[in-house]
Amino acid sequence: MRRSILDKNDRLAERNRGFFRARGLLVLNVLSSPGSGKTTLLRETIRRLGSRLKTGVIVGDLATDNDARRLGEAGATAVQITTGTVCHLEAEMVARALKQLDLTGVGLLVIENVGNLVCPASYDLGEDLRVVLLSVTEGEDKPLKYPPIFQSAGVAVVTKMDLAQACDYDRDTAIANLRRVAANAPVFEISAKTGQGMDAWCDFLVRQHQALKTRDPLGL
Amino acid sequence: MRRSILDKNDRLAERNRGFFRARGLLVLNVLSSPGSGKTTLLRETIRRLGSRLKTGVIVGDLATDNDARRLGEAGATAVQITTGTVCHLEAEMVARALKQLDLTGVGLLVIENVGNLVCPASYDLGEDLRVVLLSVTEGEDKPLKYPPIFQSAGVAVVTKMDLAQACDYDRDTAIANLRRVAANAPVFEISAKTGQGMDAWCDFLVRQHQALKTRDPLGL
Numbered sequence: 001m002r003r004s005i006l007d008k009n010d011r012l013a014e015r016n017r018g019f020f021r022a023r024g025l026l027v028l029n030v031l032s033s034p035g036s037g038k039t040t041l042l043r044e045t046i047r048r049l050g051s052r053l054k055t056g057v058i059v060g061d062l063a064t065d066n067d068a069r070r071l072g073e074a075g076a077t078a079v080q081i082t083t084g085t086v087c088h089l090e091a092e093m094v095a096r097a098l099k100q101l102d103l104t105g106v107g108l109l110v111i112e113n114v115g116n117l118v119c120p121a122s123y124d125l126g127e128d129l130r131v132v133l134l135s136v137t138e139g140e141d142k143p144l145k146y147p148p149i150f151q152s153a154g155v156a157v158v159t160k161m162d163l164a165q166a167c168d169y170d171r172d173t174a175i176a177n178l179r180r181v182a183a184n185a186p187v188f189e190i191s192a193k194t195g196q197g198m199d200a201w202c203d204f205l206v207r208q209h210q211a212l213k214t215r216d217p218l219g220l
Numbered sequence: 221m222r223r224s225i226l227d228k229n230d231r232l233a234e235r236n237r238g239f240f241r242a243r244g245l246l247v248l249n250v251l252s253s254p255g256s257g258k259t260t261l262l263r264e265t266i267r268r269l270g271s272r273l274k275t276g277v278i279v280g281d282l283a284t285d286n287d288a289r290r291l292g293e294a295g296a297t298a299v300q301i302t303t304g305t306v307c308h309l310e311a312e313m314v315a316r317a318l319k320q321l322d323l324t325g326v327g328l329l330v331i332e333n334v335g336n337l338v339c340p341a342s343y344d345l346g347e348d349l350r351v352v353l354l355s356v357t358e359g360e361d362k363p364l365k366y367p368p369i370f371q372s373a374g375v376a377v378v379t380k381m382d383l384a385q386a387c388d389y390d391r392d393t394a395i396a397n398l399r400r401v402a403a404n405a406p407v408f409e410i411s412a413k414t415g416q417g418m419d420a421w422c423d424f425l426v427r428q429h430q431a432l433k434t435r436d437p438l439g440l
Contacts, residue, residue, distance in 0.1 A: 085342075087339050135255065163387060
């Protein structure tokens with residue numbers, strides 16, 4: 001049964017992908033533990049990108065619409081998915097949420113997944129890029145302890161760099177562990193609070209969006 | 221299929237429970253996000269309990285035996301379960317791990333679950349008490365965003381209190397949110413690093429263990 005759920009999800013994810021490409025959207029699937037700073041990073045990203053790259057957001061949580069409200073206040077068009085007891089987003093949930101999202105002028109669509117370092121790894125949503133966050137407060141060994149999700153990362157973002165000293169963050173070990181599991185993913189080290197690393201991150205997203213125009217939209 | 225997996229798990233969990241009670245073990249199922257400080261809390265708990273209450277540990281992770289090694293070094297008998305891609309521990313995994321654990325003299329058995337605030341909520345392991353951790357770095361709204369696991373908590377532990385100031389932790393909001401979801405669970409506020417709250421926590425465990433002697437072992 002799990003096999004057929006995943007097969008169905010993979011088909012619907014490809015349909016989403018075709019839709020996203022036809023609309024010229026750069027789509028991120030943002031994954032991390034609960035409380036790694038996904039929403040704070042996105043809020044600051046939306047604020048800084050401003051009119052350079054208009055952002056739409058789909059946010060998944062078991063309960064509450066706190067995150068969609070926070071991101072809406074930052075200037076994004078935002079839709080909340082509440083999953084109840086489901087531990088991950090699926091392609092079909094994203095497709096349904098898209099119906100509620102005004103995509104006029106939107107170039108970047110960010111899907112903030114349920115906070116979970118395990119299950120969302122198995123569910124393609126049709127995204128261009130998986131962004132996996134690791135907060136400095138979580139410990140340097142997380143890439144080794146949750147390998148599937150870090151292996152699937154297109155980009156890794158180390159968050160809460162402002163807390164690095166207070167929690168004795170060992171940068172060399174963390175980066176080495178990321179490299180072992182996600183060898184080819186670019187790594188950004190960011191504090192959304194102080195702004196450290198935010199310019200490089202936003203420039204990266206703008207470049208990725210521009211690069212879409214030079215790609216065959218159906219990726220063939 | 222999911223229904224029958226849960227039914228089977230519930231039966232095996234009751235078998236575990238009978239076994240634990242016959243052996244006079246106090247059994248904790250420790251649940252949190254990845255990186256909330258489960259292992260650090262347990263290491264300090266084991267060290268402080270010392271011979272007052274001998275501790276055995278079963279640790280679950282997708283990969284690595286880092287945690288079992290760390291807890292073994294602190295003086296516990298420790299067995300690592302590596303789940304591969306499975307996002308939670310099940311009663312049968314615990315039963316298998318028990319075969320490898322020397323329970324001689326052990327009064328407290330701690331099961332450190334896979335770091336995940338969603339899926340482990342559905343799987344009874346036969347424990348006496350679910351201990352759900354919330355780190356001050358994760359944000360005060362986590363009990364509202366992950367209600368099933370916090371609703372199932374027998375005890376809530378706020379960890380990393382030493383970082384409270386650095387991350388602008390709002391104590392009143394966090395405690396109010398815990399109270400809304402886990403109204404009857406005692407709350408401990410702890411820093412395993414500075415020792416804050418560790419005495420009260422260890423005394424609580426010793427009292428819970430002593431109380432087992434006055435209970436009917438099969439809970440009737």
